[in-house]
Each structure stands twice: as structure tokens, then as C-alpha cells.
Amino acid sequence: MNKELWLKAAAEKGFESFEIYQAFHAEKTYSWFDGQLDSFVTSSVTGTALRGIYNKKMVGFSTEKDDDSAVVKVLDAMEQQAGAITSDDEAVIFPPFEDAPEPAASSRKWVRPDAAQVKELLSQIEKKILAYDPAIRQVSFLQWTEQTDSRQITNSLGMRAEDTGYAQVLVAGAAAVREGEVKDSYLEEVIEDLAGFDADGFVKKLCEDTLAKLGAESVPSGQYRVIFKNEAMTSLFAAFSDIFSGERIGKGISPLAGKVGEAVFSEVINVVDDPRCDKTVRLMNYDDEGHPTAKKTVVDRGVFTTVLHSSRSAARMNTKSTGNGFKSSYASAVDVRPMNCCILPGAKTLEEMCGEMGDGIVITALAGLHAGLDHVTGDFSLQCSGYLVKDGRRDRSVTLITVAGNYLDMMKRAVCAGNDLDWKYYTIACPSVAFAGCAISGE
Amino acid sequence: MLELKKLEEYLCACMNSDADFAEIYEEEETKEIISMLSGKVESVNDTVTAGIGIRLYKGVQSVYAYSNSAQESEILGLIGDLTGAIGKPDEAGTGKTPEETKITLTRVEYENRHPARIDFRTTPLEEKTALLTRATDAAMAVDPRIVKVQATLLNVHQDVQIANSEGRLISDTRVRTRMMAEAFAKDENSFVSGGDRPGAGMGLEFFEETLPEKIGEEAARVALVNLSAKDCPSGKMPVIIDNAFGGVIFHEACGHALEATAVAKNRSVFAGKLGQQIANTCVSAVDDGTIPNAWGSENIDDEGNFQQRRVLIENGILKSYMIDRLGGRRMGMEPTGSGRRESYQYEPTSRMSNTFILPGNSSFEEMFEGIEKGLYAKKMGGGSVNPQTGEFNFAVGEGYLIENGKITHPVRGAALIGNGKDILMNIDRVCSNLERGQGMCGSSSGSIPTDVGQPAIRVTSITVGGTANE
Known part of the structure; x- marks a missing residue:
């Protein structure tokens, strides 16, 4: 793409400012099944998103066609969009940030394996899983993925920003069968260098998690003390992470609207959003509007302290962007999203938390998160599974139950955050969290 | 979309390997999303998705490559990656004769079962935003407790072309239209929402039978029901x-x-x-x-x-x-x-x-x-x-x-x-x-x-x- 041509044409057309955002994604995925390479996928895609301010209105057009000859047609379409938009939102395209903090650098040292090494790894993992226990009947999923993502933002005000991220991830699934009952589990691990990878430990964790699910039954409905294990807590916290969004708070459709400065969670809960956190896979020095990112305390000992903002949501609430204007893909509109956001870990292990709980349920997995929660009220009702704890020790597994309640009410009943925060490849993560009481539906 | 001869050439290159089947999928999709909040148009987003996906089989093994680039060098590079992964010919060759790797494509014609009449791409924006206004106004008119309405119009036009090593070349055009309305209802105790999201595989003529007013009213009705709802027993x-x-x-x-x-x-x-x-x-x-x-x-x-x-x-x-x-x-x-x-x-x-x-x-x-x-x-x-x-x-x-x-x-x-x-x-x-x-x-x-x-x-x-x- 000839960016200068597009910027010049936009200026001549009368655009007050114009931005070219490009995202490049390349991926190699190896899937293994039944002793051989099952599928191999390789890709290379560049997407271009154009944004411009015309008559004070923000307009957008995204394309995967690298076609400079379309410039007149595209700019005409964007001009027509401006005529249709009737919102009073202030449109902002940022100039370069001269006083932006020094960019943080990732400490990851990736050692990329060649195809033969990947195939050997997958072959070995499959053999180890199948040999682990007679009840393990199938490797239900086995995949190695290498992916590269780059962003470039160029605008008519002089902004030139770019970065690149890389990750390689192993994901495996195992299925166990006993007396007609089938249970499965999945495990993923970000692996910087295969030389340091503990294949036996990985297989042991996957298989033990799977075998432990066998014999699971429901429980009588009632109020239980509950611990959400780190993965389950992460999925619930991530599903409700839009409650911190200035876009939703500004529209009055977040349960946290009007509650800055109030105790909204238990005092054991601290939430930090730090896009520059180098423990995560994707370190972001600027958001998708080119605004520098920064570490923020969102919830301080239960008190809601910081609303996350993009330029648009900030303008609506008469404040400044927090550098949280991110897109879900290059083609989507800029929204407000947490980036490398977590509940800060505490000091206790999961075992110590179970000991303190005495009797209760550890929820290890949640399902139906895309449908079973109400983002306006915070109400939720979700299928879950896990295990019972009796006298502080793990008892039988539990399945086909639901956990239900109101997210804010539940977070006020948090009694302890564990020490097991694990980012894996997530941009939102949590340690295990214990709650004084939750409504469980079962038999 | 690629010309027939070029497709045959690429498929031939794919089959000059251990593959027993090859397929080239091409796509160009135009999508428009118009969003309105309580009567004001918030955004209009146009997206063009365009690219190629190439797939090879050897028995039940599958290799797949995709790219948004239509450059010949890029496509040949993808084919090289795929044939390398599935097995390239060694010095002795693939064992296939030139006739076995030669592909002759025949275009399959058929009657379109899903014709679309009113094309969103040539319909003025104000006619499309008027549909959202009709849904919004109808929802707001249902009851004073309806305080906010989010309405979205989705229009999609997708052209695909598929060619494979069995000699089949076939195309399709898919047109889809959908309106999503979410109404928010509020009283002294609760703030809840309700929605309606009908759609069809047709153009904007969809709204001749499915009136935007009905969509807005249905979203409002559900929101009001939820406003008076009690917690569900277990x-x-x-x-x-x-x-x-x-x-x-x-x-x-x-x-x-x-x-x-x-x-x-x-x-x-x-x-x-x-x-x-x-x-x-x-x-x-x-x-x-x-x-x-x-x-x-x-x-x-x-x-x-x-x-x-x-x-x-x-x-x-x-x-x-x-x-x-x-x-x-x-x-x-x-x-x-x-x-x-x-x-x-x-x-x-x-x-x-x-x-x-x-x-x-x-x-x-x-x-x-x-x-x-x-x-x-x-x-x-x-x-x-x-x-x-x-x-x-x-x-x-x-x-x-x-x-x-x-x-x-x-x-x-x-x-x-x-x-x-x-x-x-x-x-x-x-x-x-x-x-x-x-x-x-x-x-x-x-x-x-x-x-x-x-x-x-x-x-x-x-x-x-x-x-x-x-």
C-alpha cells in the first residue's frame, strides 16, 4: 500500500485527519492425530483499517485488498458515511505523543523449533498421554501453533508507531472412559524453548485432571462455600471485564456506572491493568489508537478507582484516554478493552485455601459464558464442574451443576485471592479466589 | 477471482506432489454494519474481506494455506509450503504421469435458489438508517420505561469460487441481511434489556415482510417482561x-x-x-x-x-x-x-x-x-x-x-x-x-x-x- 498516496488523497478530499492502521498476522499450526500429522495450516494475512475525520465525524473502512486504485471510491464511501452519522461524539485522531514513556521490552527469548522438532514433540506427547493410564482412551486434541502479529499505525498528523509480537503454544486434550462415562480435559502451555519443556509434567497434569473428572456426579441444590480455581476465575472475570469500560459506563449500561470511589468488591480484591506487563505474551506499549499505555490500579482493596477509556469514551465523560482503545480485530471499531489485566495474587496456595474452606466446592471450569450472563445487571447463571472439598481435602468430582448469582454481590463475598496467577497466553488472568457463599443448582 | 487457466495451472502445481486432492477457495465479501443508539447513528463500518485458501489432501491428512494476497508469487509460495508439507516429489518423481497431474476445469452452472433483489451496496445510506430509526421509534413508543434502544443493521454480500483437482469449478453469491434491536427498560428497582434479531438470506427486501417496527416492538416487549420477572428457582x-x-x-x-x-x-x-x-x-x-x-x-x-x-x-x-x-x-x-x-x-x-x-x-x-x-x-x-x-x-x-x-x-x-x-x-x-x-x-x-x-x-x-x- 502506498500510504503517502492515501494520506495525500484524503487531505485533498477534505479529511481533517486520516489514519492507516495495518495488522499483519502469520501462523503455522500443526495438528496431530492417531500417530501422524493430521493437518498443517500456514497463513499470511495483512488487513488495513482506514479511519478519518470528515466534518467532525469519525468514519471507517477496512479491507484486505491491497489496491491503491480504489482510493477515490473508498474515500467517496467514507465521505458518505460522514453524512449519515448523527452522533454528537467527539472524533479524535491523535498526533504523536512526544512525552510518551520509553517503550517496555519483552523479556521472552523464543527459540523456534523446525517442523521435524514439532512433529517429534507431538508424537512423543501423544504416546505419553496414551500410555499414562488404561482409562485414557484418546488424545482428543493435540496442536502446536506459532503466530506472529504486527501492528503499524500511520496518520496524517505524523504518528508512526509499530510493534511485533510472537508466541508459540502447545495445546493438548485427553479423553478418559470408565464404565461408559466419558470425560475430557485440555491443557495449554506457552513454550519459549523446547529445551526447557517438561513433557512428562505436562502430560501428568493433563491426564490427572482428566482422570479426576471420572465418577463425577451432581450435588443437591443449595448455598455452598466455593473456590473458583484460577482458570475458572479467569474466564468469569474476563467475561465481565467490560464492566470497567468507559464506553459502557458512559452509556449507563454497566453495573459499575456511577460507582467510582465506591467499594464494589471485597477488600481482598485488587485489579491492575498493565498493558506493559512483561509477564504476558503480548506486551502493548500503545493502544490501537496510538495512545501510550500505562499501568493502572482499577480496583484498590475493593474500591473502584479507574474507568478504562478510549478517546471516544473519554470525550463522552469529559476525561482523558487511559490507552485502552483496542480492537478485537483489525477490521472492528476501536472499543474499550482491558489489556494485560489481572486480579493481583495473594499469598496462599489452593491447598491452603481448601483447608481454610473446610467443606465446599472448587469450580475448575465454566461453560456458556457467551450466553449465560447479563452484562447490564451483572446477573449470571453458568454450567460448571469441579470437585467437592470435605474437611479441607479434595473429595469426589462434580458435574452438571450451575453456579448463579450477581457478579458484584459475589465479588463482595470474596474472602481470599490465591497465589496461583498464571498468564499463559491470556491478556486477562486471575488467581484462584474463594467466596463465602454461592448458589449452586444441581439435583 | 482467478481465471480458469490460472486455476488449472495452480491446481496442477498442487497435484505435482504426494497430494491426491487439491482445492482452491476464493472469496470476496463486502460487509456493512450500521449502529444506532437511541436514534442517533453512531457508526457505519464497511469491511472488504478478500483472500484465497488452498487445501491439499493425502488420504486423511490435510494441509491448508491462506493469504489475502492475490499476487502470483505469494500463491506459488503457499503452494510450495503445502507441497513441501504433504510430500514433494523426490528425484524419482511423484510416480504420477503428466496426465495425472493435468487438471481440466469445467464450470458447473445451476439455478440460484436464493435470489436477492434490493442490493445494500447501491442503496443510499439514509434509506438504511431510516430502517433503524423505524425500529428505534417503535421500541421507544411501547412504554415510557423503555429508556434506551441499540439497533444495528448488518448487510453482507459474499462471492465465492471453488475449484478442485476433480475438475469442478463452481461459484456462489450469498446475500444476507439482519437487524438486531436491543431495548433497555428501567424502573425504580431494575435495569434490564430485551432483544430481537431476525435475519434472512436476501437483500433489503427482507424488511418488506419483516417490518422494522415489529423488531423494535418485540425487543421492547421482552425487556418489559424481564423488568417484572422474579429470580428463577433451581x-x-x-x-x-x-x-x-x-x-x-x-x-x-x-x-x-x-x-x-x-x-x-x-x-x-x-x-x-x-x-x-x-x-x-x-x-x-x-x-x-x-x-x-x-x-x-x-x-x-x-x-x-x-x-x-x-x-x-x-x-x-x-x-x-x-x-x-x-x-x-x-x-x-x-x-x-x-x-x-x-x-x-x-x-x-x-x-x-x-x-x-x-x-x-x-x-x-x-x-x-x-x-x-x-x-x-x-x-x-x-x-x-x-x-x-x-x-x-x-x-x-x-x-x-x-x-x-x-x-x-x-x-x-x-x-x-x-x-x-x-x-x-x-x-x-x-x-x-x-x-x-x-x-x-x-x-x-x-x-x-x-x-x-x-x-x-x-x-x-x-x-x-x-x-x-x-
């Missing part, structure tokens, strides 16, 4: 799931487990059960991708095979799976035209189209007979399933308590959970009021439009997860 109880989007129960509890993706690798509770009874005898179900202008219809699937009407279950007996080309190879069965994908960025796999339970004999009133305490799920939210274990869940969007055979009061916050193989056996009554509803289905080949559907069904016992502390 436990096992009989549940009546009404028609249209209620069919998500069959989609989740059974449909996904009948896809070759799960069945071919023995990862489904229904694997190996063709000809066996898997549902109560009152249940018959189909997956029909041929319904004219339906949301989940298309002339051909994304592997270039014609869409079909597949009878999945007949009087409780499992009759067919939904099979894509690779799944067919694994299962030793013919593909059923079920290979679908979100875009060229996904390898196709077996997917549903318009999936629904066929009408039964019970009247709506008969469904409620004999229920002392139960749940009437008038509208469903989404759900999900683990095909390996059969465990599913879904959310109830609009629900009512049934007491002594009568609907008493609305309830909110209900989730239904269970196991697919159990629930199909526990359907004891099927009503005659078949309707379909529109949704987006997510799976390994991305998010695709599908219709779900059913007449009202009665399940004798299902676990209801509610928010009431009872």
Missing part, C-alpha cells in the same frame, strides 16, 4: 421450550454431536449409532440448507458441493450425520454438502445450516397438561456443548414459571443444563407450531450463520439453574 423440573430460537437446544444438545468433525474421530456420543434410537419416537429432525432465502441457506457449501436437505432423525432413529469432504474420507461415507467456513481464513469442516425439529401433533395447550411446577422457556439465549461428553448448557432469554398447568409469572436468570443423549429421550411432547430463528454458530471453522428451529417441545426433566435462593 432444580430438576419439566420444561417447555417454545419454537423458533428455542431450537438452540437441538442445535447444541444434538446437532454439533452429529457433525463429522466430532463423529469421524469418535469424539461424539452419537458416533457409531446410525440406525439406532437416540431420541424419543416423537422426535424427527432435519438440517436443510436448501430453504429459499433462509439465513443458513446457500446454493453450495464451501467445498463446492450442492447444499442438501438432510434427515438427521426420523421417529427417534438416527438416519444421517452432517459430513464434509475430509470427514467423509475418514468415515468412508459420501459428503452431505455440509462443508462450511466463516471465511478463507478457515479450513472448512462439517457444519449445520438450518437445523430444526419437525412439527408434532400436540396442541400448545396440551403441552402444559399435568405439570405441577415447571418452566416455560418462551425465548432462548445462546448455549454451548461439549460433543465428546454430550454436556450442554444454554440460557433462557424469556421464561415463565408453570404452576398447576398454567403460566403464572415471568422469571429471569435461568440456565438449562444436561446431557444431549438424555434430553433427546426425555422429549415427550412435540407441538405443531414450527418456526425458525436466526443465530451465529461458532466452531473450528469460525462463526457462520445458521437457523435453529423447532415447534414447542416438552422435556420431562431438566436441570434448571436459577438465581433464586430456594
Whole structure:
């Protein structure tokens, strides 16, 4: 793409400012099944998103066609969009940030394996899983993925920003069968260098998690003390992470609207959003509007302290962007999203938390998160599974139950955050969290 | 789209390897999303998705490459990656004669079953925003407690062309239109929402029969019901799931487990059960991708095979799976035209189209007979399933308590959970009021439009997860 041509044409057309955002994604995925390479996928895609301010209105057009000859047609379409938009939102395209903090650098040292090494790894993992226990009947999923993502933002005000991220991830699934009952589990691990990878430990964790699910039954409905294990807590916290969004708070459709400065969670809960956190896979020095990112305390000992903002949501609430204007893909509109956001870990292990709980349920997995929660009220009702704890020790597994309640009410009943925060490849993560009481539906 | 000769050249290069099948999928899609909040147009987003996906098979091994670039050097580079992965010719060659790698394509012509009349790409923006204004105004006029309305218009025009080493060259154009309205209702105690999201495989003429006003009014009606709803009780109880989007129960509890993706690798509770009874005898179900202008219809699937009407279950007996080309190879069965994908960025796999339970004999009133305490799920939210274990869940969007055979009061916050193989056996009554509803289905080949559907069904016992502390 000839960016200068597009910027010049936009200026001549009368655009007050114009931005070219490009995202490049390349991926190699190896899937293994039944002793051989099952599928191999390789890709290379560049997407271009154009944004411009015309008559004070923000307009957008995204394309995967690298076609400079379309410039007149595209700019005409964007001009027509401006005529249709009737919102009073202030449109902002940022100039370069001269006083932006020094960019943080990732400490990851990736050692990329060649195809033969990947195939050997997958072959070995499959053999180890199948040999682990007679009840393990199938490797239900086995995949190695290498992916590269780059962003470039160029605008008519002089902004030139770019970065690149890389990750390689192993994901495996195992299925166990006993007396007609089938249970499965999945495990993923970000692996910087295969030389340091503990294949036996990985297989042991996957298989033990799977075998432990066998014999699971429901429980009588009632109020239980509950611990959400780190993965389950992460999925619930991530599903409700839009409650911190200035876009939703500004529209009055977040349960946290009007509650800055109030105790909204238990005092054991601290939430930090730090896009520059180098423990995560994707370190972001600027958001998708080119605004520098920064570490923020969102919830301080239960008190809601910081609303996350993009330029648009900030303008609506008469404040400044927090550098949280991110897109879900290059083609989507800029929204407000947490980036490398977590509940800060505490000091206790999961075992110590179970000991303190005495009797209760550890929820290890949640399902139906895309449908079973109400983002306006915070109400939720979700299928879950896990295990019972009796006298502080793990008892039988539990399945086909639901956990239900109101997210804010539940977070006020948090009694302890564990020490097991694990980012894996997530941009939102949590340690295990214990709650004084939750409504469980079962038999 | 690539010219025939160029496609033949590329396919020939693909087959000059250990591959026994090659396919080139091309796509160009224009999508427009217009969003309105309480009467003001917030955004208009136009997106052009365009790229190519190339797939090679060797037996049941598959290699796939995709790119948005139409440059010859890029495409040849992808083919090089793929032939390298699946096995390049060694010094002795592939063992194939030049005739065996030569591809001669023949274009397959057919009659378009899903014509579109009013093209959004040439319709002025103000006519499209006027549709959203009509829905918004109608919702706001329902009741003063409706305080906010979010309305979105989605328009899609997708051209695909598929060529393969069997000499088949075929194209399709898919046009889809959908409006999504969400109304927010508020009183002194609660702030809740309700929605309506109809769509079809046609152009803007969709709104000649499905009036935007009706969409706005329906969203407002659901929001007001939820405003007066009480927390839902918990436990096992009989549940009546009404028609249209209620069919998500069959989609989740059974449909996904009948896809070759799960069945071919023995990862489904229904694997190996063709000809066996898997549902109560009152249940018959189909997956029909041929319904004219339906949301989940298309002339051909994304592997270039014609869409079909597949009878999945007949009087409780499992009759067919939904099979894509690779799944067919694994299962030793013919593909059923079920290979679908979100875009060229996904390898196709077996997917549903318009999936629904066929009408039964019970009247709506008969469904409620004999229920002392139960749940009437008038509208469903989404759900999900683990095909390996059969465990599913879904959310109830609009629900009512049934007491002594009568609907008493609305309830909110209900989730239904269970196991697919159990629930199909526990359907004891099927009503005659078949309707379909529109949704987006997510799976390994991305998010695709599908219709779900059913007449009202009665399940004798299902676990209801509610928010009431009872």
C-alpha cells in the first residue's frame, strides 16, 4: 500500500485527519492425530483499517485488498458515511505523543523449533498421554501453533508507531472412559524453548485432571462455600471485564456506572491493568489508537478507582484516554478493552485455601459464558464442574451443576485471592479466589 | 477471482506432489454494519474481506494455506509450503504421469435458489438508517420505561469460487441481511434489556415482510417482561421450550454431536449409532440448507458441493450425520454438502445450516397438561456443548414459571443444563407450531450463520439453574 498516496488523497478530499492502521498476522499450526500429522495450516494475512475525520465525524473502512486504485471510491464511501452519522461524539485522531514513556521490552527469548522438532514433540506427547493410564482412551486434541502479529499505525498528523509480537503454544486434550462415562480435559502451555519443556509434567497434569473428572456426579441444590480455581476465575472475570469500560459506563449500561470511589468488591480484591506487563505474551506499549499505555490500579482493596477509556469514551465523560482503545480485530471499531489485566495474587496456595474452606466446592471450569450472563445487571447463571472439598481435602468430582448469582454481590463475598496467577497466553488472568457463599443448582 | 487457466495451472502445481486432492477457495465479501443508539447513528463500518485458501489432501491428512494476497508469487509460495508439507516429489518423481497431474476445469452452472433483489451496496445510506430509526421509534413508543434502544443493521454480500483437482469449478453469491434491536427498560428497582434479531438470506427486501417496527416492538416487549420477572428457582423440573430460537437446544444438545468433525474421530456420543434410537419416537429432525432465502441457506457449501436437505432423525432413529469432504474420507461415507467456513481464513469442516425439529401433533395447550411446577422457556439465549461428553448448557432469554398447568409469572436468570443423549429421550411432547430463528454458530471453522428451529417441545426433566435462593 502506498500510504503517502492515501494520506495525500484524503487531505485533498477534505479529511481533517486520516489514519492507516495495518495488522499483519502469520501462523503455522500443526495438528496431530492417531500417530501422524493430521493437518498443517500456514497463513499470511495483512488487513488495513482506514479511519478519518470528515466534518467532525469519525468514519471507517477496512479491507484486505491491497489496491491503491480504489482510493477515490473508498474515500467517496467514507465521505458518505460522514453524512449519515448523527452522533454528537467527539472524533479524535491523535498526533504523536512526544512525552510518551520509553517503550517496555519483552523479556521472552523464543527459540523456534523446525517442523521435524514439532512433529517429534507431538508424537512423543501423544504416546505419553496414551500410555499414562488404561482409562485414557484418546488424545482428543493435540496442536502446536506459532503466530506472529504486527501492528503499524500511520496518520496524517505524523504518528508512526509499530510493534511485533510472537508466541508459540502447545495445546493438548485427553479423553478418559470408565464404565461408559466419558470425560475430557485440555491443557495449554506457552513454550519459549523446547529445551526447557517438561513433557512428562505436562502430560501428568493433563491426564490427572482428566482422570479426576471420572465418577463425577451432581450435588443437591443449595448455598455452598466455593473456590473458583484460577482458570475458572479467569474466564468469569474476563467475561465481565467490560464492566470497567468507559464506553459502557458512559452509556449507563454497566453495573459499575456511577460507582467510582465506591467499594464494589471485597477488600481482598485488587485489579491492575498493565498493558506493559512483561509477564504476558503480548506486551502493548500503545493502544490501537496510538495512545501510550500505562499501568493502572482499577480496583484498590475493593474500591473502584479507574474507568478504562478510549478517546471516544473519554470525550463522552469529559476525561482523558487511559490507552485502552483496542480492537478485537483489525477490521472492528476501536472499543474499550482491558489489556494485560489481572486480579493481583495473594499469598496462599489452593491447598491452603481448601483447608481454610473446610467443606465446599472448587469450580475448575465454566461453560456458556457467551450466553449465560447479563452484562447490564451483572446477573449470571453458568454450567460448571469441579470437585467437592470435605474437611479441607479434595473429595469426589462434580458435574452438571450451575453456579448463579450477581457478579458484584459475589465479588463482595470474596474472602481470599490465591497465589496461583498464571498468564499463559491470556491478556486477562486471575488467581484462584474463594467466596463465602454461592448458589449452586444441581439435583 | 482467478481465471480458469490460472486455476488449472495452480491446481496442477498442487497435484505435482504426494497430494491426491487439491482445492482452491476464493472469496470476496463486502460487509456493512450500521449502529444506532437511541436514534442517533453512531457508526457505519464497511469491511472488504478478500483472500484465497488452498487445501491439499493425502488420504486423511490435510494441509491448508491462506493469504489475502492475490499476487502470483505469494500463491506459488503457499503452494510450495503445502507441497513441501504433504510430500514433494523426490528425484524419482511423484510416480504420477503428466496426465495425472493435468487438471481440466469445467464450470458447473445451476439455478440460484436464493435470489436477492434490493442490493445494500447501491442503496443510499439514509434509506438504511431510516430502517433503524423505524425500529428505534417503535421500541421507544411501547412504554415510557423503555429508556434506551441499540439497533444495528448488518448487510453482507459474499462471492465465492471453488475449484478442485476433480475438475469442478463452481461459484456462489450469498446475500444476507439482519437487524438486531436491543431495548433497555428501567424502573425504580431494575435495569434490564430485551432483544430481537431476525435475519434472512436476501437483500433489503427482507424488511418488506419483516417490518422494522415489529423488531423494535418485540425487543421492547421482552425487556418489559424481564423488568417484572422474579429470580428463577433451581432444580430438576419439566420444561417447555417454545419454537423458533428455542431450537438452540437441538442445535447444541444434538446437532454439533452429529457433525463429522466430532463423529469421524469418535469424539461424539452419537458416533457409531446410525440406525439406532437416540431420541424419543416423537422426535424427527432435519438440517436443510436448501430453504429459499433462509439465513443458513446457500446454493453450495464451501467445498463446492450442492447444499442438501438432510434427515438427521426420523421417529427417534438416527438416519444421517452432517459430513464434509475430509470427514467423509475418514468415515468412508459420501459428503452431505455440509462443508462450511466463516471465511478463507478457515479450513472448512462439517457444519449445520438450518437445523430444526419437525412439527408434532400436540396442541400448545396440551403441552402444559399435568405439570405441577415447571418452566416455560418462551425465548432462548445462546448455549454451548461439549460433543465428546454430550454436556450442554444454554440460557433462557424469556421464561415463565408453570404452576398447576398454567403460566403464572415471568422469571429471569435461568440456565438449562444436561446431557444431549438424555434430553433427546426425555422429549415427550412435540407441538405443531414450527418456526425458525436466526443465530451465529461458532466452531473450528469460525462463526457462520445458521437457523435453529423447532415447534414447542416438552422435556420431562431438566436441570434448571436459577438465581433464586430456594
